[in-house]
Amino acid sequence: MWCLLLPSLSSFKKKRILLLSHSRADIDAIASSAALFFALKKNNSVSIGIPDCISLSAKSLAKSLGIKCQINPSTENFDILILLDFNSKNMLGSMRGQIEKFSGKIFLVDHHAGSNEKIALAANTVIDDSYVAASEMIFEWLKKSRFKIGKKTAAALACGIIEDSAHFMVADKKTFSMMAELIEKSGKNIHQIFLLYKNPLDTGKKIAMLKAAERAQIFKAGNIVLAISKVGAFEAESAMAMIRNGADIAFVGNSEKGILKISGRASHFALQTAKIDLAKNVFQKLGVFFSGSGGGHAGAAAFTGKSETIQEPLQKCIDLTMDFLKIKNPGLQLKKF
Numbered sequence: 001m002w003c004l005l006l007p008s009l010s011s012f013k014k015k016r017i018l019l020l021s022h023s024r025a026d027i028d029a030i031a032s033s034a035a036l037f038f039a040l041k042k043n044n045s046v047s048i049g050i051p052d053c054i055s056l057s058a059k060s061l062a063k064s065l066g067i068k069c070q071i072n073p074s075t076e077n078f079d080i081l082i083l084l085d086f087n088s089k090n091m092l093g094s095m096r097g098q099i100e101k102f103s104g105k106i107f108l109v110d111h112h113a114g115s116n117e118k119i120a121l122a123a124n125t126v127i128d129d130s131y132v133a134a135s136e137m138i139f140e141w142l143k144k145s146r147f148k149i150g151k152k153t154a155a156a157l158a159c160g161i162i163e164d165s166a167h168f169m170v171a172d173k174k175t176f177s178m179m180a181e182l183i184e185k186s187g188k189n190i191h192q193i194f195l196l197y198k199n200p201l202d203t204g205k206k207i208a209m210l211k212a213a214e215r216a217q218i219f220k221a222g223n224i225v226l227a228i229s230k231v232g233a234f235e236a237e238s239a240m241a242m243i244r245n246g247a248d249i250a251f252v253g254n255s256e257k258g259i260l261k262i263s264g265r266a267s268h269f270a271l272q273t274a275k276i277d278l279a280k281n282v283f284q285k286l287g288v289f290f291s292g293s294g295g296g297h298a299g300a301a302a303f304t305g306k307s308e309t310i311q312e313p314l315q316k317c318i319d320l321t322m323d324f325l326k327i328k329n330p331g332l333q334l335k336k337f
């Protein structure tokens with residue numbers, strides 16, 4: 001079990017601890033932070049920090065759980081940093097310099113494929129991409145440390161797992177068995193769990209998703225349907241909506257004041273048959289053309305870079321996808337609809 005590598009959470013006593021996740025913290029990041037906060041606060045002074053900004057739904061979750069998150073806190077008065085849900089320095093945003101200079105102890109727990117960057121000592125770092133969410137890892141760490149998992153902790157971790165598994169699209173049996181336990185401990189049903197962070201009245205999101213569909217450019221390569229589109233905001237949600245609408249691979253983005261943002265999503269079918277990894281095969285390569293960086297998971301990834309227009313980078317995503325698909329099938333043709 002991964003957490004055997006880290007000290008028991010009960011060994012943290014009278015420490016000043018900062019739980020820090022990645023910039024633009026998502027549900028999994030906040031859920032992991034919240035669970036550790038509830039566990040450690042009894043015997044320590046604990047704060048939750050986030051570099052730069054927090055996603056809207058993660059903000060709703062933090063509010064539902066009654067936890068405070070500080071944007072860009074100073075690390076000066078902390079003995080210990082616990083970094084959650086990332087392992088690349090880029091994800092630290094404007095806090096990068098502070099973390100590089102931090103002289104206390106740093107722990108890192110993450111479920112993304114490992115970068116080669118060293119942020120914490122190897123002995124204090126656990127990166128295991130066999131977990132779909134950092135929340136799953138924290139759940140195991142709490143259990144291993146013999147901490148009682150309260151209702152709020154269970155509900156938070158369930159939210160993290162639901163979101164990072166893309167609503168169980170990438171879940172394995174471990175995920176389902178953890179979810180069964182968490183739902184039971186939370187005292188809530190799945191609908192009540194959703195209400196902790198899903199904002200049903202967010203009309204902006206609904207409109208973005210519909211606009212993405214309205215503006216979609218559609219392609220076909222063999223039996224894979226690809227779609228690209230542009231929206232002013234909610235790229236990730238819109239890309240996911242494109243998958244629900246029938247695309248196998250979707251890229252949705254925007255370019256505002258030269259800042260380029262693109263989210264990519266792939267269907268279960270595309271992941272199984274084409275074995276594409278959007279983070280590795282598309283977004284990591286896109287940086288060469290539109291100076292920036294991308295990452296994430298095979299079926300859900302994002303890119304931030306520079307471009308004055310959106311059409312060209314979206315087209316490049318299609319080209320890079322085709323480059324990958326053609327490795328196995330050199331004769332593959334792209335057809336536009």
Ligand SMILES: [Mn+2]
Nearest residue numbers: 028085134164
């Ligand atoms: Mn995550």
